[in-house]
Amino acid sequence: MHSSRVKEVLPPVLDSTSEPPPLFDGTTRLYTNYQCPFAQRVWITRNYKGLQDKIKLVPIDLANRPTWYKEKVYPENKVPALEHDNKIIGESLDLVRYLDAHFEGPALLPDNPDKREFAEELLAYTDTFSKTVYSSFKGDVVKEAGVAFDYLESALQKFEGLFLLGDLSLVDFAYIPFVERFQLFIQEVFNYDITSGRPKLATWIEELNKIDAYTVTKADPEYVIRLFKQRFLGQ
């Protein structure tokens, strides 16, 4: 059911004029934003595990945030955050693991200790990965961002299979929202295809694009390009 389910009607975005949901009433809620790559990690995980009916999406307008969000939900005032069992938990990588450990649906980490160890290494590299790519926009993109994409290309060679740990796992969900945005922006602005000379990366992206749990979460490409141009090129 999880990946072939009929497309979900997404709830409307809440802004500063919106009332809060009835907090801590036993409903599990994922406070999110449809354009945020961190929140997207958790959204994909929720979909893939088939938790659409168990975890309600509560999208927040980050540019016009409701004051109750910081005051009553998540003092960090960021997304994603999960309301579960009368508590609020934040941080996207902690949340993907939390969903995997506390909810039903397909397991998203393998038992194999070598793969587990590699999962930790890959998850620890996510911030460096995105920072390396972001900072390359001001320098030599092909060379500098290339280091980060080469890391993924060689990671994809480590185990048999098409994904970062061989089989699909939460590690793929941790990276794809960022790779999705970088691929679009780098192609558009620098006319560089990040998959050229990286066949494993090309196949990995293709395979993820066959998974509904992911494709329904993809950001609008025009929005991504516009946002990145504004943020990184001052255009």
Ligand SMILES: N[C@@H](CCC(=O)N[C@@H](CS)C(=O)NCC(=O)O)C(=O)O
């Ligand atoms: N380390 C956090 C980062 C989350 C994050 O920065 N989210 C952004 C949206 S993409 C946010 O809420 N920004 C609002 C703010 O920083 O005030 C995570 O992995 O969950």
